[in-house]
Amino acid sequence: MKYPLLKSLLSLGTIVLACSCSDDKPSSSSDDGVPEQQSTITSCDNAWLLSGDRIYLGYSDLTVTDEAGVQIGFITAIPNSSNVNIVDLSGNLLISNVNLLATTVIFGDNVRFKTIDNVFHLKDATGNYLIYASSIVTDPNGKQIGIANFTTGIITDFNGTVLTQANIMSLPILQPNSRCVDYISPIASSSSADVPPVYSSSSNNITNSSSSYVPPTPKSSSSSTPKSSSSQPKSSSSAPKSSSSSVVTGQCPNIKVKSGGKSGSGWATRYWDCCKPHCSWPEHAGGNYSKQCTNKGQSENTNWGDGSICSGGPQMTCTSQIPFTIDGCTEMGFAFAAVPASDGGSCGKCYQLTFTGKGKYSTDANHRAIKDKKLIIMTTNIGGDVQQGQFDIMIPGGGVGMFNGCSSMGWGPQGEQYGGLLSDCEKAKNYNASATLSCLKSKCAEVFSSDAKAKQGCLFLAEFMHGAGNPMHDYVEVECPQVLKDKY
Template identity: 60%
Template sequence: MKHAFLKALLAAGAIMIAWNCSDESTTGPKAPEYAVTSSAWLLSTDQDYIIYLDGRVTNPEGDIIATIKFIEGSSVGAITDLAGNVLYDGVDVAGLPLLEKNTTVYAITGPAFHLVDETGDYLIYLAEDGGSIGFVKDSNATVIGFFNFETNTVVAPDGVTELTKVEDILDLPVLQPGDKFTKEPDPVIESSSSAINPESSSDIGPTPTSSATPKSSSSQPKSSSSAPKSSSSVAPAGGCPNIKVKSGGRTGSGWATRYWDCCAPHCSWSENAGGNTSKTCDSKGKNVVGGGGSICSGGYQATCLSQIPFTVNGCTDMGFAFAAVPGADGGSCGKCYQLTFTGKGKYASDNNLSAIKGKKLIIMTTNIGHDVQQGQFDIMIPGGGVGAFNGCSQMGWGSQGEQYGGLLSDCEKESNYNSSKTLTCLKNKCNSVFSNDATAKQGCMFLAEFMHAAGNPLHNYVEVECPDVLKQKY
């Protein structure tokens, strides 16, 4: 079927769109409106272009101003104006946000929790002074009340009348500062004969690999005589720890990647960590050592295997891990964030990604990556790919798979991106590659079991107070 690939993209499209706005006043600009007649992609460059499957390109008011011609069986096309001049070549709509007919468009003036219930539609903002009372705004960025972070209640402008209450603010999605966000209309139930089934179409190309964008997951810190502090690993007790949002902390959305390069982490150097240094171990990752430089730069300090990701008994939907953050966030050593997975992926969506929807991963930062982007957390997982540096040669492990993406990327390709086969493949590789190292195998299996072999999952994140189960391993 012609354009089946594009129709599948429309059926599974994203709904978040970049937009610059201001938070200097309590009443912001009215949310923009689009004359959208059916599902369409939004390209925001010098102006907003609404791109339709049939080749029409309109302005926000609905006037046809250009056309797009797609490469057969592809999501890539060229936009030309009505005079035939090429405006943009190589436009890939698979990476563009989707607009639906009759959507609500929100004006978002800062990091905000999004709450929708029978009482209303609320955007909840953190208090600017780090206090317990934040503003609540509507879709037009107008203040309509306040939120008490101690009682988790939305109150009217009088500061007294309670409008609604949430059980846990951390369960709500977080919208990025400067975003446009479109709320999908109520679904229309169609007959099964008209439903799009991407799996059955011969026109659909392979799903992009979850490691499609190469990234360096670790930095090579400079040598220092400062010895990282030593800390024994304490087994966590049963039950989920009480995770508290850090007052005035960072929030946003992004995606998770994975790596394990065995190098001494950036935060193991005192000058990088502001004194809050993480520990390092010997070349086998077993015994805590200090000094001597990173194994990735001729020294003998390496990542400790005690920092593999883990779960806690009696806490099935929450995991714990260490991670790298962008190089620009070099001062983030020892900070913690809660990632709540949306069930979608950065490059694709499948059953493995859907399986982790709502799961939470609490991460503690130990490293930086100069090509890790804002909103991205590069999770330390054995078998996740060595990235730009490889200090694992002395570990005695088997092949670590793709340089960027590791064993999971290997399995995605070998299974032709079949989610069920990918999961089985990853479990087999974890058992085989780490057959002589039970600890590393356990860390690898975290990706298969807790993360369900989900590649580059999207998440909402919020900064939290670090729980003891991570601080004890840092």
């Protein structure tokens, strides 16, 4: 129950919010006529602009979000005071002794955003823009209005007329759980191993219909039919195992199904973007932090408030979180993964995936080779375009997806943005199962020649998973085994 003083304060705050507006100023134009970016903080609801180690927005329902509207904490009363504290979701103090009546107010503009993915948001004097990784720009209602050049930051309409310019990578990123977002689940699946959301050139709205966009070549393990001459199934027990990525224990962990946990069927995709994991942020981890690292993913670091390398910060994915096997446990693997953003607080949960021997888009010898193999995953991340039943496995060389924080790693080219090295090999070898597998092994060795650990992780896809793209599975929630807890 709220303290009486806080109730009174919020009532006064409502009056303030109703008659106050932001100090934000419109952007001006540069000498070349292109509008200069002016950071304009907006919200669909009235909010207090709170200044701490970064920008926060506080609302009359006592929630606190970041600039993009993702909840990171709460407003809490200070007994016998009209001031308040700002705390994170775990109750840790972010800002102390705040006088809300003297705090700048952002007047709600009632604008909601229809998105199908994480998206950069820019609002300046020229308009309100949502910028997708595909470079398509829409208005808040999802209507396509132009194209963004991520190198120059220039946004143009479809006739080539310049609309505005911004440092796109520094913009707030709206997510499915942001306060003012109406998330529309896309039909396209993974942010890492499938075709990203596509856009119709004959329509003004975002679409995922395959008839509206024909990629120049098939992605990942799509509907292309592999040749049958070299696709005889191999026994899963005869598939080569990765000794370099094994943990020596001599026996499989006893995996226990979690009572009342989730279960179902789905498919596995893959990614490795080097970004700081979702579960390494204080507002998401709930005290159960996933590891984060500096020094090319090698040095663990507990400065949880540090930013991600994908947005200019120092923190990134630890290479110790590569997938692995255990000696003496040949039919079970272990990995970390992203789950749907709609699952909410899934940090540190574990699932057992049992592969069915089929692929989501096509089935070849590589899929059949992993039939009945089990992969135990632990959640460290979420994906706005990851669907229910889909697990996006962290595998070096699996594709960087929307963000690429791997440029400083000293690795070779990471392959297709969505699908990585395996997608490269599938295309190069015309989806011939045997040739694709050989190609993947060669690429892992070549691309990660300077990083033995990343090479081990890449070879997990070639060896334990036999180069199977988007394999189908049945899944069940399980108690997390210690071998994953130790690496989480």
